[in-house]
Structures are given as C-alpha cells and as structure tokens.
Amino acid sequence: MTRRCAACHAITPSHDVNCCQNCGLQFHKPQFPSSSPNDKIGSFDRTPSKHKPKEHDKSSLAKHSNPSLSNNDNDAKSSIPCKYKSLCGEYLKSLSWNDALFDRRFNRCYCSNCYPNSLSNTLEEAGSLYVIPRGWCRFGLQVDKVRADVDHIWRNWIVTYHGTSSEAAHSIVAHRQFLIPGDKRIDGEKIAILPGHIKEKYHIYTSPTIAYSSVACYCPSSQFRSKITNKVYNARIVIQCRQKPGTFEVQQETIGAGHKRICPFIPNSQVEIFTTVRASIVPYGILIHLAEVS
Ligand SMILES: [Zn+2]
Numbered sequence: 001m002t003r004r005c006a007a008c009h010a011i012t013p014s015h016d017v018n019c020c021q022n023c024g025l026q027f028h029k030p031q032f033p034s035s036s037p038n039d040k041i042g043s044f045d046r047t048p049s050k051h052k053p054k055e056h057d058k059s060s061l062a063k064h065s066n067p068s069l070s071n072n073d074n075d076a077k078s079s080i081p082c083k084y085k086s087l088c089g090e091y092l093k094s095l096s097w098n099d100a101l102f103d104r105r106f107n108r109c110y111c112s113n114c115y116p117n118s119l120s121n122t123l124e125e126a127g128s129l130y131v132i133p134r135g136w137c138r139f140g141l142q143v144d145k146v147r148a149d150v151d152h153i154w155r156n157w158i159v160t161y162h163g164t165s166s167e168a169a170h171s172i173v174a175h176r177q178f179l180i181p182g183d184k185r186i187d188g189e190k191i192a193i194l195p196g197h198i199k200e201k202y203h204i205y206t207s208p209t210i211a212y213s214s215v216a217c218y219c220p221s222s223q224f225r226s227k228i229t230n231k232v233y234n235a236r237i238v239i240q241c242r243q244k245p246g247t248f249e250v251q252q253e254t255i256g257a258g259h260k261r262i263c264p265f266i267p268n269s270q271v272e273i274f275t276t277v278r279a280s281i282v283p284y285g286i287l288i289h290l291a292e293v294s
C-alpha cells in the first residue's frame with residue numbers, strides 16, 4: 001500500500017521514517033490511521049495525525065475569527081511562525097473570502113526558510129512532473145470528499161497551477177469549479193468571451209510549473225499594504241489543482257517567449273495544459289506571492 005506525505009504527497013517509503021524525506025514534514029504516531037483499504041490513502045492525505053484538531057486547538061480555534069488563515073499549523077520544521085507566511089495570511093484575510101472555503105491542514109509555506117534549497121525542486125505525482133512553488137505560500141482549500149474518494153485525486157491526478165486575478169480565483173473557489181467563457185456566474189454575470197475566440201475552443205488553461213502560471217498576462221499583481229510591516233507589496237495569486245490525466249492536452253507556451261526558457265525544469269514546449277472538461281480540475285490550494293515594493 002502506497003503511503004504519502006500529507007504536505008507534499010510524496011511517497012513515504014516505510015513505516016519507520018518519522019519525517020517526509022521529500023519536504024521534511026514531521027510525522028507523529030500513529031501516522032497511518034486504520035481504515036478501510038479504499039480510503040487509506042485519502043485518510044492519510046487529508047487527516048495526518050499531526051493536523052487532527054486536538055482539544056487545545058479547538059479552544060484556540062474558537063477564539064480566532066479566521067482559524068483557516070492562522071499561523072499555528074504545519075510548517076514542517078519549527079514552531080517559530082514564518083513572517084512571510086503571516087504576511088501572506090494578512091493579504092488573504094484582506095480579501096475577505098469566507099473562512100469555510102479553507103482547510104488549514106493544507107497550509108504550507110515554500111519560502112526559502114520553510115522550504116530550504118536542499119529540498120527537491122520538482123516532484124512527480126501520478127507519473128507527471130510538477131515544479132515546487134518556491135517563494136509562494138499555500139493556504140489549503142476544502143476539497144469535496146466525494147470527489148477525492150471516488151476519483152482518488154490524491155493518488156491518480158496530477159498537480160497543476162492556474163494563475164489568475166484574486167477576483168477570478170475567488171469565483172472559481174466559491175463556485176466549486178472552473179467556469180468557461182460563456183458560462184454565467186452565480187450573480188448572473190457572464191464570463192466574458194474574448195473577441196476572436198472560436199466557440200469550440202473555450203479552454204481552461206493550467207501548467208505543471210508555477211513559473212508559467214504566474215506570468216503577468218495570466219496572473220496580474222495587485223498592491224497591498226501590510227499593517228504588520230507598513231510596507232507595500234505586489235501580491236499575486238495562483239490556484240494549485242489536481243487534474244485528471246487523459247482529459248487535457250499539452251502544448252507549447254503561448255505567450256511569445258520564443259527561445260527564452262520560462263522554467264528551468266519543464267521545457268517551453270510542455271508548459272501549457274488545456275482542457276474543456278470543467279470537472280477534471282479540482283482546486284486544493286491558494287498560493288500567494290508577495291514582493292516588496294516599498
Ligand atoms: Zn512531504
């Protein structure tokens with residue numbers, strides 16, 4: 001039975017290891033809750049014992065208005081809260097998304113302190129390479145358990161990224177699905193069809209590398225002033241997804257990069273994934289990047 005790390009989903013080789021050899025996440029016993037064979041992987045992925053609410057967690061949760069975004073969760077290495085993660089959390093809070101959208105067990109910071117250079121730059125998931133989002137901080141999203149269990153998304157689906165504006169990201173997460181141009185949002189607004197688009201080509205675009213998903217034309221930055229530091233940052237958002245193999249096509253970049261390599265790990269010829277199958281993409285994390293402006 002394959003066992004996987006709750007944070008990075010890398011395969012965990014044996015019962016005896018006490019931390020993930022990939023990302024350094026500390027395991028606490030009992031690591032692998034006993035359950036029916038069919039949901040072993042799901043249970044382990046989604047409810048590592050370290051992240052199960054303990055009694056004192058519950059009481060502290062009650063005191064916080066926004067528990068999903070608080071900092072006392074699964075930083076792999078230490079109990080010292082990461083300042084970058086706090087800032088990213090402050091930015092996310094400023095967007096006023098509903099707390100119920102988040103699952104803090106999947107929060108994870110990939111700043112250079114929390115995810116050191118010595119750790120792997122890429123991981124393979126469902127036989128497909130993806131690039132670790134170094135410099136970004138993830139806030140875990142609630143994932144539909146039925147989807148996760150029925151489709152075994154943690155085991156069989158690949159990891160992809162989708163860069164977008166904070167408004168569009170909220171729309172995707174709140175609608176519980178990606179929308180395609182021509183769809184109507186829940187408020188009645190139609191998703192714009194770009195001029196010149198061919199009707200059969202309303203695609204959803206993702207990428208195995210955040211270097212491509214986060215380019216400015218997909219992923220605009222907005223300015224944010226932190227009350228913690230009183231500094232201004234350019235903030236960007238990328239959605240981290242699981243995506244079903246066999247439902248999409250892979251193509252070369254379409255941003256006119258030419259010979260300029262976009263990502264050191266994935267060639268330009270394979271950085272863009274497109275699909276028309278809405279249900280084949282499940283968002284599981286909001287990645288935030290802040291760059292200091294002043
Ligand atoms: Zn790991």
Ligand SMILES: [Zn+2]
Nearest residue numbers: 082109111114
């Ligand atoms: Zn960090």
